[in-house]
Amino acid sequence: MAKKTKETEKSTATVAAKAAARIAEETLRLNPDINEVHVTSDGTAFYTRNDAQNHANSLPNREVYSTNRRIAALKAAVAKSKADTAEPAAPSDTEPEVDELTGEAVNDTDNEPANTDE
Structure with missing residues (x-):
């Protein structure tokens, strides 16, 4: 059996916490009369921590x-x-694409000579 490292324990805890958060959010949405919820690792929601x-x-x-x-x-x-923050706009078709390293426009045409041996 493989040893549990702190990293694997953190990833497991993170997955469990995310799943529990979704269950808690859903429980609060469905029960507007309660103000807090406690979720166990098996996904069961409770009104009291005890x-x-x-x-x-x-x-x-x-x-x-x-x-x-x-x-x-x-x-x-x-x-x-x-989710509402705007993603960086993709370059439009009219603007030339610029190489990030050199700052020069990227040539879209093929630089190799045409094959005329046909």
Whole structure:
């Protein structure tokens, strides 16, 4: 069996945290009357942290991801603003393409002589 390194533990925790964040976001969206949610590593959502921790004790991964409505709204706003930022415009067909290293215009034509041996 391979040893777990800190890097593999971080990547696993990151995947689990992202999945738990999606579950928490969905739970908060579907339940407007609650302000916080706690999600265990198996994806079960709880209204109270104590219930989530009691359930997590029976799991191999005992982590509990907690969030509240304010934090979830802030994360959603940040994600939306990142999505709304304009991507760099692609060069248009009228502007010549410029080589980044030399600063000279890139020649679109083929530099090799035509094959006339046919």
